[in-house]
Amino acid sequence: DARVTQTPRHKVTEMGQEVTMRCQPILGHNTVFWYRQTMMQGLELLAYFRNRAPLDDSGMPKDRFSAEMPDATLATLKIQPSEPRDSAVYFCASGAGQGLEAFFGQGTRLTVV
């Protein structure tokens, strides 16, 4: 059953704490995306990787957010320090290449209090 797996599914943390979200893309997919979804902004692209290399992270607040792919089976999105305005659902998606279908994980619902 090929699917994108995200952990944790839910995270509640206090302002100022570090948050790490993880994503396991579908095996064989070489493109990974991170999105943030809020009621106000909808789905926003934060960063994307191809063959583990970051191609664009212009949608990400650089001072507190960082995204990495330590290996082909793991992508991470880290927020340090977290703020209440970071509360959102964070989605990871993977694809087999440019122009091909993107598959989404179930998301991580982050609440920063």
Add this chain to the structure above:
Amino acid sequence: KQEVTQIPAALSVPEGENLVLNCSFTDSAIYNLQWFRQDPGKGLTSLLLIQSSQREQTSGRLNASLDKSSGRSTLYIAASQPGDSATYLCAVSGGFKTIFGAGTRLFVKA
């Protein structure tokens, strides 16, 4: 900069009706357009993918069309059912970026 707009923002119809959801985009230089469904509190499920060289795709009661020159796509749902109630998002891919519309929230009344 690519902008994606979906109309209407919300739609409520009685069961059995045929309906059309609209998506427009500003930059016609796209690789593909994808329609997704999102249920409350859930992730996104891909419904249909139309490559830039294609005009339409069909899956069951769903039919999506693409007119690149006018920057428009429509998602047609035939014989709507209460189980179709969800938010429908269109996403346009150009280069490596995928830009989403804000979605159409659909409610099908039994």
